[in-house]
Amino acid sequence: MSVTLGEGRTPLLRAPRLSERFGVELWLKFEGANPTGSFKDRGMAVAVTRAVERGAPGVVCASTGNTAASASAYAARAGIEAAIVVPEGAVAGPKLAQVRAVGARIVGVPGTFSDAYAASLELAEREGYVSVNSTNDDRIEGQKSAAHEIVEELGGLPDAFLLPYGGGGNTKAYARGFQEAAGALPRFHPTQAERRADTFASAIRIVEPIHAAEVEDAVARSGGAVVTVTEDELRDAWQAIGREEGLFCEPASAAGVAALARGAASTGERVVCVLTGHGLKDPERVAA
Numbered sequence: 001m002s003v004t005l006g007e008g009r010t011p012l013l014r015a016p017r018l019s020e021r022f023g024v025e026l027w028l029k030f031e032g033a034n035p036t037g038s039f040k041d042r043g044m045a046v047a048v049t050r051a052v053e054r055g056a057p058g059v060v061c062a063s064t065g066n067t068a069a070s071a072s073a074y075a076a077r078a079g080i081e082a083a084i085v086v087p088e089g090a091v092a093g094p095k096l097a098q099v100r101a102v103g104a105r106i107v108g109v110p111g112t113f114s115d116a117y118a119a120s121l122e123l124a125e126r127e128g129y130v131s132v133n134s135t136n137d138d139r140i141e142g143q144k145s146a147a148h149e150i151v152e153e154l155g156g157l158p159d160a161f162l163l164p165y166g167g168g169g170n171t172k173a174y175a176r177g178f179q180e181a182a183g184a185l186p187r188f189h190p191t192q193a194e195r196r197a198d199t200f201a202s203a204i205r206i207v208e209p210i211h212a213a214e215v216e217d218a219v220a221r222s223g224g225a226v227v228t229v230t231e232d233e234l235r236d237a238w239q240a241i242g243r244e245e246g247l248f249c250e251p252a253s254a255a256g257v258a259a260l261a262r263g264a265a266s267t268g269e270r271v272v273c274v275l276t277g278h279g280l281k282d283p284e285r286v287a288a
């Protein structure tokens, strides 16, 4: 039986004012509309379903944010345990509130994200839990559904495809999905923060992207490029998405639009940017 909270089928919205500004036909895939407010729900539905099928008593992840919120909710929905391993003091408030609200166990570990990840694997081993970090391929399988939706709605591939690049799992999933749905890839522009270690876009604050090889492969096969943007570029794009199109997304989600402002697409191209998470995940970023 599949574990679901109604994830997926998110809006793909025309962005008329930003289209005009950049001289392209821009579409925004609003993944903040998923049940826990980010695209992570697509993969988590599949990963938790498979964990239940295998008879696992619970799932575990190391996460400072959206993965934790999603894993906790899907585990609660499935009636199994969830343990969330976090570097002490590193989780943004609303995401931690989501974890607590559905009764997941929070395990604080001193040190960095890597220390938390190592501890989560030990916990998985010890308690027979399934690890649901992005190295779990069931998550990639679930996330690729977004590419199928885009191809279906547009009636084909866009020319260019832009999304934030944190660990690269989402880029990998879209590459797999587009290949399946259309037999080819749009031009990929995964967009990373210049300041990976301390960017204000906390969801892409990842120093060493674990899926870097697959991201490079998708970029090379599609004739695209990884784009690197500054903090100011991210902030400007994030504000423009809100003020010009009425969409409140997480700062990290604005990376694709920031790449567009840098000229990642040519005049007249059809472009899809993925807005990966909801703005309410990080509300203190909004100036009073």
Ligand SMILES: *Cc1c(COP(=O)(O)O)cnc(C)c1O
Residues within 6 Å of the ligand: 038, 039, 040, 066, 067, 134, 164, 165, 166, 167, 168, 169, 170, 171, 203, 204, 250, 252, 253, 276, 277, 278
């Ligand atoms: C996880 C996440 C990202 C980064 O995705 P990767 O698969 O790690 O590249 C970007 N934005 C949001 C909102 C996220 O939750």
